[in-house]
Amino acid sequence: MIETIARTTGAIQLISRPAGFPEPADFALVELPVTGPGPGQVLIRNLFTALDPGMLMRIGDYPGIPMPPFGIGEPLSGDAIGEVVLSGDEALPPGTLVVHRLGWRDYAVADIATVRAVDADAYDSPSTHLGPxxxxxxxxxxxxxxxxxxxxxxxxxxxxxxxxxxxxxxxxxxxxxxxxxxxxxxxxxxxxxxxxxxxxxxxxxxxxxxxxxxxxxxxxxxxxxxxxxxxxxxxxxxxxxxxxxxxxxxxxxxxxxxxxxxxxxxxxxxxxxxxxxxxxxxDHLHLAPEYGRRLREWLADDAIVRTETIVDGLANAPRALLDLVRGEYRGKVVVRHTR
Ligand SMILES: NC(=O)c1ccc[n+]([C@@H]2O[C@H](COP(=O)([O-])OP(=O)(O)OC[C@H]3O[C@@H](n4cnc5c(N)ncnc54)[C@H](OP(=O)(O)O)[C@@H]3O)[C@@H](O)[C@H]2O)c1
Missing domain, CATH: 3.40.50.720 (NAD(P)-binding Rossmann-like Domain)
Known part of the structure; x- marks a missing residue:
């Protein structure tokens, strides 16, 4: 029997659809209720959300892309890594580190079919799992x-x-x-x-x-x-x-x-x-184990330079995404969740 809890989470919503390149005013940080997890779900405390220029195609109106645009007044989503804090499935006990698509919020309730457990000891920082x-x-x-x-x-x-x-x-x-x-x-x-x-x-x-x-x-x-x-x-x-x-x-x-x-x-x-x-x-998820193995070897040999910028706090995520596409950063940019 799963205990049902209610709590709130910070989440970034799209509040207006930009006609051209977005502005920070097109986004808002809101507080939303979180209920769950139910059976077959997990409650995740997000640690890092990845910033991806591809999100602009769903923030704006880009005809012809296969993914639907983000709804106005709905939270954004994107790749994130977090820790299971309550579980509705014994396969993913609390403490499991999971990669999933419900970033841009501090806490997320996800169906277990949509999350992937990852090795907490694979890399120095969990954010490495979000690399491209x-x-x-x-x-x-x-x-x-x-x-x-x-x-x-x-x-x-x-x-x-x-x-x-x-x-x-x-x-x-x-x-x-x-x-x-x-x-x-x-x-x-x-x-x-x-x-x-x-x-x-x-x-x-x-x-x-x-x-x-x-x-x-x-x-x-x-x-x-x-x-x-x-x-x-x-x-x-x-x-x-x-x-x-x-x-x-x-x-x-x-x-x-x-x-x-x-x-x-x-x-x-x-x-x-x-x-x-x-x-x-x-299209190529089957290559993930092969790539992960080779990446760990290359990192151990210091054969790869991994450049990452960490932006603290969800409130700073929209501006950081826009700055990323404007060319202000090098390497990967992730937002660290601070609650
Ligand atoms: N197919 C997939 O599965 C997949 C997966 C991940 C990413 N992507 C796509 O791959 C691309 C790169 O993603 P990323 O996360 O690695 O981003 P990134 O290269 O780290 O993103 C930002 C960079 O874009 C460059 N830029 C901005 N305007 C430009 C322009 N007009 N011409 C050339 N460069 C410009 C800027 O660099 P400069 O300062 O050098 O201009 C900026 O630093 C994105 O389009 C993303 O959507 C696709």
């Missing part, structure tokens, strides 16, 4: 079929996913790894700290020219987090048989949803027999 490594790993291996010796181009090279994709490409045997980022400081960070062979600021003239200068023999794989001009440039500079893993749409997310002009002329895609393949991390 699986999407970077799956994009390079399963989607782009990266081969040893390939020249790999990665956009948003100082960002969470791009920064990891560049490092993984090197560890997986790329011949040359080239990155792009939005400032000279980020370019220096990608090369000096993350180990990219070369990088450029995408504001410094036509991207295709910058890419051609750094990859005179062409590129074989593009890990695309951006779309728009960078995707068109990659197609232009790509070698025959090149492969693009289409992961993200930062250019459109930064532009407040305005569709960009996409890949442009597709004739080179035919002529060079290129492959452009969209994917999500959810």
């Amino acid at each position: 490594g699986l999407v970077a790993y799956a994009g390079l291996t399963a989607v782009a079929g990266m081969r040893s010796g390939d020249t790999v181009f990665v956009s948003s090279a100082a960002g969470a996913t791009g920064g990891l994709a560049g490092q993984l490409a090197r560890l997986l045997g790329a011949g040359r790894v080239i990155g792009s980022a939005g400032s000279a400081a980020k370019v220096a960070y990608a090369v000096g700290e993350l180990g990219f062979d070369a990088a450029f600021d995408y504001h410094d003239g036509p991207v295709a020219d910058r890419l051609r200068a750094l990859a005179p023999d062409g590129i074989d794989v593009y890990f695309d987090t951006v779309g728009g001009e960078q995707l068109r440039a990659a197609i232009e500079v790509m070698n025959p048989g090149g492969r693009v893993a289409l992961c993200g749409a930062l250019a459109r997310q930064r532009a407040g949803g305005t569709p960009d002009t996409g890949p442009g002329d597709l004739l080179p895609v035919i002529g060079k027999r290129l492959t452009l393949r969209g994917f999500t991390a959810f």
Whole structure:
């Protein structure tokens, strides 16, 4: 018999749908009742919520995406890790660390089918479980079929996913790894700290020219987090048989949803027999154990630089999400729940 408890939780709600790039005033921190857990549910005290630019596609009005927009007056949701504090199922006793989708609130009641128990001792910080490594790993291996010796181009090279994709490409045997980022400081960070062979600021003239200068023999794989001009440039500079893993749409997310002009002329895609393949991390969850094992080995060997910013308190989450997409951070950004 499960004890039914009632308590309240802080939660971030969307209170108005932005027409373009959101403002902090589009969000509010509210107090909501929490009831439960019932049978087959757990009550989770969230420790960290991940900030993901992809949320902007559900905050604004982006036609054509498979997920419904967040409702006005409803809490946001997103990846989080927390600790079970009350359980309606003996398989997940109190104290179990779980990854789930009900972030953006301090406490969550979730059906056990929607949570995944993780090893509390796997990493120094539980927030590591929220890293974008699986999407970077799956994009390079399963989607782009990266081969040893390939020249790999990665956009948003100082960002969470791009920064990891560049490092993984090197560890997986790329011949040359080239990155792009939005400032000279980020370019220096990608090369000096993350180990990219070369990088450029995408504001410094036509991207295709910058890419051609750094990859005179062409590129074989593009890990695309951006779309728009960078995707068109990659197609232009790509070698025959090149492969693009289409992961993200930062250019459109930064532009407040305005569709960009996409890949442009597709004739080179035919002529060079290129492959452009969209994917999500959810398509490749079966790779999670393999990736987790390799990540622990790489971390133990100090072979990966893990850059993370922790923002304290749920109230600061909306502004931090917007700052993230504006380019204020490097690496992964997570919100630490403080109650
Ligand atoms: N397919 C999936 O399953 C999946 C999973 C995770 C993430 N994603 C997507 O992958 C992308 C990256 O996510 P993330 O969490 O790793 O974000 P991130 O790269 O850490 O995010 C923010 C960065 O976006 C860059 N940016 C902003 N406007 C830009 C523009 N117009 N052109 C180029 N870069 C711009 C900024 O870097 P600069 O300062 O360098 O401009 C900023 O630091 C997002 O689109 C996200 O939705 C997809």
